[in-house]
Amino acid sequence: MHISDGILSGPVLAAxxxxxxxxxxxxxxxxxxxEIPKVSVITAVFFVASLIHVPVGPSSVHLIxxxxxxxxxxxxxxxxxxxxxxxxxxxxxxxxxxxIGANCVMLGGGALAAYGVWQLRHWFSLERKExxxxxxxxxxxxxxxxxxxxxxxxTTGEQFLVMAGAALAAHIPVMIIEAxxxxxxxxxxxxxxxxxxxxxxxxxxxxxxxx
Amino acid sequence: xxxxxxxxxxxxxxxxxxxxxxxxRRSRAWRNGLRCLLSLLILISAAPAYAHKVNxxxxxxxxxVYVQGYFLDGKKTKNSAxxxxxxxxxxxxxxxxxxxxxxxxxVIPNQDMRIVLNAGQxxxxxxxxxxxxxxxxxxxxxxxLNDASVGNAESGAHVGAPVTGSGNGGNIEAVVRRAVTExxxxxARELAELKERRGLSDIIGGLGFIIGILGVFAYLKSRxxx
Numbered sequence: 001m002h003i004s005d006g007i008l009s010g011p012v013l014a015a016x017x018x019x020x021x022x023x024x025x026x027x028x029x030x031x032x033x034x035e036i037p038k039v040s041v042i043t044a045v046f047f048v049a050s051l052i053h054v055p056v057g058p059s060s061v062h063l064i065x066x067x068x069x070x071x072x073x074x075x076x077x078x079x080x081x082x083x084x085x086x087x088x089x090x091x092x093x094x095x096x097x098x099x100i101g102a103n104c105v106m107l108g109g110g111a112l113a114a115y116g117v118w119q120l121r122h123w124f125s126l127e128r129k130e131x132x133x134x135x136x137x138x139x140x141x142x143x144x145x146x147x148x149x150x151x152x153x154x155t156t157g158e159q160f161l162v163m164a165g166a167a168l169a170a171h172i173p174v175m176i177i178e179a180x181x182x183x184x185x186x187x188x189x190x191x192x193x194x195x196x197x198x199x200x201x202x203x204x205x206x207x208x209x210x211x
Numbered sequence: 212x213x214x215x216x217x218x219x220x221x222x223x224x225x226x227x228x229x230x231x232x233x234x235x236r237r238s239r240a241w242r243n244g245l246r247c248l249l250s251l252l253i254l255i256s257a258a259p260a261y262a263h264k265v266n267x268x269x270x271x272x273x274x275x276v277y278v279q280g281y282f283l284d285g286k287k288t289k290n291s292a293x294x295x296x297x298x299x300x301x302x303x304x305x306x307x308x309x310x311x312x313x314x315x316x317x318v319i320p321n322q323d324m325r326i327v328l329n330a331g332q333x334x335x336x337x338x339x340x341x342x343x344x345x346x347x348x349x350x351x352x353x354x355x356l357n358d359a360s361v362g363n364a365e366s367g368a369h370v371g372a373p374v375t376g377s378g379n380g381g382n383i384e385a386v387v388r389r390a391v392t393e394x395x396x397x398x399a400r401e402l403a404e405l406k407e408r409r410g411l412s413d414i415i416g417g418l419g420f421i422i423g424i425l426g427v428f429a430y431l432k433s434r435x436x437x
Contacts, residue, residue, distance in 0.1 A: 003333035004265070033432050040425040044418050051414070083424065087417045092409050093264060149333060170332060192240045 001064060001145055001171070002050075002088070002095025002103050003152065012155045016101030020082060023108065027078040035073075038196065039080050042072050046084040050094055054177060061174045066107045067141030067182040070114030071134055072189070074198030077111035078104075102152055110145035114138065114182075119199050130197070134186025139179035146171050265291075267328040267336045268403050270395075271318060271344065278314040280328040280336070287312030291330040297322040 008016075049065040069084075070077040082104045088094040095103045114137035121133040150164035186197060194200050265288055269278040276295075280288035293314040295304040303324065304316040314328075324340040 001333070004335040006327070006337065007329070007333055007335050031428075031432070033429055036425050036429045036432075040422055043421045043425070047417050047421060048414060051409075083421060087420055091413045091417045091420075153333060167332060192237055 001106065001149060002085075003099045003106070003149070005096030005098050007096075007156060008099060008102060008152060009155055012152060013098055013102060016099065016103075016105050016152075018101070020101045020104040020108070023078050023105070023112075024082055027075045027112075031076065035076060039073060039076050042069050043080040043084050045069075046081060047087055050088055050092070054173065061171070063181070064107065064110075064142065064145070064174065064178065065181065066111040066145065067114040067134075067138035067178050068185055070111035070141060070198070071118045071137050071182060071186055072196060072198060073111075074115050075112070077115060078108040081108040081111050106145050106148040106152065109148050110141040110143075113144040114141035115198055118186075118197075122199070128187060130190035131183045131187035135179040135183030137186075138182025139175045141182075142171055142175040142178050143168070265328065265330045265334040265336045266403055267326065267338045269324075269326050269338050269340055271340070274318050275315050276318055276324075276326075276340065278308070278316075278326055278328065278338070280308050280312045280314075280330065282330075288328065288330040291328055294327050294329075296325040296327065 118137040146167040
């Protein structure tokens with residue numbers, strides 16, 4: 001899903017960088033020292049995720065996992081993905097360097113959307129709601145990122161609905177895989193270390209022994 | 212009395228055992244999770260790491276330029292738009308790749324060419340052919356050039372058979388050049404793939420960057436007064 005160099009026009013690239021700077025400034029506020037190891041590990045997972053290829057029909061797609069980043073890090077998902085995208089562009093040539101801003105907004109926006117969907121679970125009390133909402137978050141992250149991709153490509157003269165349809169169709173397998181992976185991960189973490197997931201309180205406040 | 216105290220003590224001991232079991236189970240689950248992550252990372256690093264990128268290269272054969280588009284994991288880019296730009300970004304040719312990811316167009320002499328392939332969804336790559344490259348592949352001053360360039364159709368989305376020699380003395384050079392080009396093709400393709408390959412060192416480098424940058428961030432945070 002990473003956009004390559006030379007496709008988007010100057011104003012769109014600039015808008016991408018401005019958007020990234022603004023959102024990063026908002027989401028980096030009051031970052032705790034304690035959060036940093038968690039951000040570090042999840043950024044590493046996101047960074048490596050793009051290397052996992054899944055053959056789909058005539059082409060192949062790769063994992064994105066921005067849904068997982070949103071579910072675990074909450075608001076801090078955006079700076080984490082920003083770091084991951086920068087390193088992917090520089091070290092892997094994955095996505096153009098001039099497009100880093102736009103790619104950050106695309107994937108970071110998806111992660112924040114996933115966080116939003118994930119937080120909706122507080123309104124429900126279901127069995128294994130973490131798995132369900134984790135899966136929904138994973139799928140919606142890909143969906144929202146696809147929408148942002150289509151929006152960005154509109155400026156190159158493509159029709160939005162046509163692009164959106166094509167982006168969706170191409171990424172449905174990814175959406176399904178992401179939903180499965182994030183749902184499973186969220187369920188697993190909810191069982192062993194629930195306080196790691198975004199929107200859950202830390203054990204110190206609950207009086208439980210931190211195992 | 213003593214009996215009840217004994218029972219209560221046993222009860223407390225059992226409760227402590229349960230807590231310890233719970234902790235052991237949790238740390239075992241945590242360790243298992245970490246082992247999964249580690250094995251996943253090792254598996255990834257064992258395979259060659261190709262970013263999902265589109266790539267294109269082009270070569271001149273006879274009086275035509277063959278453009279080949281492909282994803283780095285081997286799949287060909289079908290029905291992808293190709294635009295050829297010359298000097299001052301003039302559009303020299305455009306078309307669509309066929310089922311094999313190939314696009315062919317006729318050589319336009321004495322121009323540096325920039326061939327851009329767009330595989331949709333934001334994936335694009337370009338390849339530059341200089342005048343020297345074109346001259347190397349083209350056949351100058353031989354009867355073949357005259358046969359090939361006159362009256363050729365403009366549409367290029369076909370894989371035409373390369374121009375063959377016609378039994379002339381000067382055509383031994385042409386045949387040799389064709390043979391060399393054909394044997395160079397797989398090497399050119401491998402070279403393009405090799406340039407894009409990301410090995411374990413890139414992955415470890417990236418992970419190191421992440422830890423380092425966040426470590427610096429943590430250090431700066433810890434120095435804040437109060």
